[in-house]
Amino acid sequence: MMQKIDHVGIAVLDLDKGIETYKGLGFEYLGRETVAEQGVEVAFFQIGESKFELLCPLGEDTPIGKFIAKNGGKGGVQQVAITVDDIDAEMARLKAQGYTLLQESPVDGAHNTRVAFLHPRSTEGVLLELCEHR
Numbered sequence: 001m002m003q004k005i006d007h008v009g010i011a012v013l014d015l016d017k018g019i020e021t022y023k024g025l026g027f028e029y030l031g032r033e034t035v036a037e038q039g040v041e042v043a044f045f046q047i048g049e050s051k052f053e054l055l056c057p058l059g060e061d062t063p064i065g066k067f068i069a070k071n072g073g074k075g076g077v078q079q080v081a082i083t084v085d086d087i088d089a090e091m092a093r094l095k096a097q098g099y100t101l102l103q104e105s106p107v108d109g110a111h112n113t114r115v116a117f118l119h120p121r122s123t124e125g126v127l128l129e130l131c132e133h134r
């Protein structure tokens with residue numbers, strides 16, 4: 001079952017600059033980590049019950065690197081993540097309803113999560129991430 005917006009993912013060109021920007025806004029900085037499987041370094045900020053995730057590509061040929069290239073070399077909102085109880089069950093339910101998933105099974109995400117993505121053509125142009133906290 002889908003529970004709430006977990007975080008909004010924002011692609012950035014310079015993670016250090018992004019961290020300073022969001023600290024300056026007054027958001028609570030939770031830390032940073034590298035998710036090698038997805039070719040990205042991330043930083044998380046808490047705001048209320050939700051988070052902002054800054055995503056900096058580890059290379060041009062990564063999902064975030066490609067997003068930035070498609071976006072004219074600029075960052076911006078890349079995805080909206082939704083917390084789910086059981087990602088395997090949610091993926092099966094959505095697939096049965098005709099939604100296009102970008103992977104057949106969940107992958108490791110930041111902050112000890114399992115994640116999967118819905119193709120934007122299935123969700124009115126928005127990349128949705130399903131996020132199960134372990």
